[in-house]
Amino acid sequence: MSGHVFHTGHEELHGVTVVVESPSGMTWVGRYHERTDRGVLLHDVATHDPATSDQSRAAWIQRQLKFGVRIDQKHLTVPNPDAARIVRLAAWEPVSG
């Protein structure tokens, strides 16, 4: 339906809550703003670090889905090499295999 998106001229994911997955195992959930040469700029960001969390990535994301995004940082730029996979939170599924 047209007419309900006000942020014209932005990328498709602009304003959408996404999951950003890193090859290192780090995961971020936040509202996508834009991707530049510096990386992916997210707003209202929750961070999952497998080195310090007692939850798996999948369990942590499921919790964000059910109870909402628990914000750790207002803004974060994820360097491009770390932003290996970006998907909408609402559509997130673990990578099989």
Added chain:
Amino acid sequence: MPYHEMMVRPMREEITRHGVQELRTVADVDAALGPGDGTVLVFVNSVCGCAAGGARPALALALSHSVKPQQLYTVFAGQDLDATARARSYFADFQPSSPSVALFRDGEVVHFVHRHMIEGRPPQAIAADLVAAFDKYCSPHRAAKGK
């Protein structure tokens, strides 16, 4: 910082014209959401264009369904700050986001629509999800059976 009232008034009216009562103060919220039976919907309104621009028409569509909550309320995030914070205290298990929708039955949150479930979806799809929740939790038959 809240936007000028003149700018947000149409966004308030887009909800209240469908019989949704706006809660502007802490006292309003406590009077509406205090202990009680039945089904209650709280719509957390928002200026945010992308998501709220889809959520408001979605709620309007859903409220045209034959089955709907007995009580309908709204607070405006970013505008009526104290009332919104108080309303969120009634569904504190869920992280704050706006727009969002909380559906209560007999004082318990039985369904919650987060902002991430609204973003990028057409109002018809959001409304269909709300209607499914209304049918599940607000049908008099099911409510009487305690399902």
